[in-house]
Amino acid sequence: MKDNEASRLHEILKLLSNKTNFRIIELLSQKDSYPKKISREINKTEGVVVRALKSMENAGILESSWGVLDERPAKVYTIKPGILFLISDFASGKFQVLEIDKKYLAFIEKLLERDPNEFSDIKNFLKWKEKDVEAEEISYFLEVDEEEAKGFIDFVGDNLRSVFIVASYIKPIEPVPKIIQTRRTKSFSREKGIVYDISVMVINEGQSGEITVDVNLIAKKTGETRDSETETTYLGKGEQKTLSFTLDGEMGIEYEYKVRAYPATFIKG
Numbered sequence: 001m002k003d004n005e006a007s008r009l010h011e012i013l014k015l016l017s018n019k020t021n022f023r024i025i026e027l028l029s030q031k032d033s034y035p036k037k038i039s040r041e042i043n044k045t046e047g048v049v050v051r052a053l054k055s056m057e058n059a060g061i062l063e064s065s066w067g068v069l070d071e072r073p074a075k076v077y078t079i080k081p082g083i084l085f086l087i088s089d090f091a092s093g094k095f096q097v098l099e100i101d102k103k104y105l106a107f108i109e110k111l112l113e114r115d116p117n118e119f120s121d122i123k124n125f126l127k128w129k130e131k132d133v134e135a136e137e138i139s140y141f142l143e144v145d146e147e148e149a150k151g152f153i154d155f156v157g158d159n160l161r162s163v164f165i166v167a168s169y170i171k172p173i174e175p176v177p178k179i180i181q182t183r184r185t186k187s188f189s190r191e192k193g194i195v196y197d198i199s200v201m202v203i204n205e206g207q208s209g210e211i212t213v214d215v216n217l218i219a220k221k222t223g224e225t226r227d228s229e230t231e232t233t234y235l236g237k238g239e240q241k242t243l244s245f246t247l248d249g250e251m252g253i254e255y256e257y258k259v260r261a262y263p264a265t266f267i268k269g
Contacts, residue, residue: 067260131157176206177261194249204235210264217247
């Protein structure tokens, strides 16, 4: 394992040793959330929560995406895919840092460049676990001989849990969508009742790629989702686009809408 990767793992363990950080992780393991709500639930100031969230995001424990909650822009945090394995091992005292050969680490990084979900997608995960991977194809892609490819496949299959954790720290180059404006208009339809037309302007502050935007219409009183729409689109680096959504509600019910934007490869919790 590279020195910087080992240092990163030690930083993560240090952060997880903090009671406030671990309490936040417990909450996020149940549901994605945002700073103001987290601060209320753990009885800490919002400033303390924001600093904790940023430190864990910088360490690769959390991911965030911009969305709209209570009709206001908010940064929503979620646990990064794969990190729950690490937290489980840490909490049980069984965590051990796996020493990965630099050559194999380079192989993992290259495979993630081809497909960010190489080890996290359930189909791929099971494929590696069963070592049901074509050595010839891996040999060709990694530009190594088949014997070396077979050795790598055996290593991953025998140590998949640890490889999965390490792979989750290697953040692939991806789009970073940010919602910069939302607009809502409300009209009445005899057939549908109340109709909400919502426009979402989003900009990509990361690399070119596909982004996904979710819009949910939620009853304020019950918290139930009345209607929702999702759209995936391609955005170049620095490109912005306005997406339109139409959601149906019922007469006599007060609604709020929530919007989230994230890379299309992002795995929602």
